[in-house]
Amino acid sequence: MLFLLSPAKALDYDTPLPADLPHTQPLFVPEATALIEVLRQQTPAQIASLMKLSDALASLNVARYQAWRPRFGPRQARQAVLAFNGDxxxxxxxxxxxxxxxxxxxxHLCILSGLYGVLRPLDGMRPYRLEMGTALATERGRNLYQFWGPRIADHLNQRLAGQPAPIVVNLASQEYFKAVDRWVLQARVIDCVFEVRQGGAFKVVGVHAKRARGLMMRYAAQHRIASPQRLQGFDLEGYAFAPAASTPDRLVFRRSA
Structure with a gap:
């Protein structure tokens, strides 16, 4: 069973980390290198328009693209799961x-990425900005979905090969999960939905749902979850499984406030 998460815009390369923390090299370095070469051809003004960034952020990311290298050690990069810093x-x-x-x-965790395709938690990552929904034209097409094509789904299939009942637990946003070609993916997909009560009704609230996705991933790691049934025990920060609102492939978790 594999879990999917989206990356985060916010990054943390300042908080000290243990010196002996292991790191691995990303799996799609050639593809990332090709994207960086395209991005290096863009001016700050073009990046600002393409990604809807301020001039300052556009200039920062242009500098990041110029400094990016395909291979790097722990001094130049940080483990992906520790570098991302959003909800x-x-x-x-x-x-x-x-x-x-x-x-x-x-x-068990795959972090989907516009630049790297798929990052494992301990993959070393240089700071970057490239959201999956960016309409960056390359030789493979007019956007990143066309650039990545079936590659991400193929990778998930390889990771799941040999499992009698391959399952992907989707904790990623729609923007990122769209990069997984469902026609190619040979696995059952289970979506987790997190709702809070507001105004007398349960609804998905963005900031709470994002945090809950991370909480679910933490719960899975702490309990070494290996089956969809065990996901139903998720109870962090007041959430509880809502069986009446759920289906086998759409697990709903609710909390009162």
């Missing part, structure tokens, strides 16, 4: 997981 990763709190739990994450 999802505040829920996951990977820095507080044990070495054994981080190793479990490495085997």
């Amino acid at each position: 999802v990763y505040e829920g996951l709190q990977a820095r507080t997981l044990t070495a054994s739990q981080l190793d479990w994450l490495q085997q």
Whole structure:
């Protein structure tokens, strides 16, 4: 069973980390290199327009593209699960997981990425900005979905090969999960939905749902979840499984506030 998460816009390359923390090389370095070469041809003004960034952020990312290298050590990069710093990763709190739990994450979590395709949690990552929904034209097409094509789904199939009932638990956003070609993917997909009560009704609230995705990933690592049934025990920060609102492939979790 594999879990999918989206990356985060916010990055943290400042918080000190243990010197002996392992890191691995990303799997799609040739593809990332090809995208960087395209991005290096863009001016700050073009990047600002393409990604809807301020002039300052556009200039920062142009500098990042110029500094990017296909191979790097721990001094030039940071483990992906520790570099991302948005709501999802505040829920996951990977820095507080044990070495054994981080190793479990490495085997079971795939972080989808516009630049890297798929990142394992301990893959070394240089700072970058390239969202999956960016309409960046390349030789493979007019956007990143066409650039990645079936590659991400093929990778997931390889990771799941040999499992009697391959399952992907989708904790990613629609923008990122769209990069997984469902016609190619040979696995059952289970979506997790997180709702909170507001105004007398349960609904998905973006900021809470993002944090809950990270909490679910933390719960899975702590309990080494290996079946959809065990996901139903998720109870962090007041969430509880809502069987009446769920289906076998859409698990709904709710909390009162």
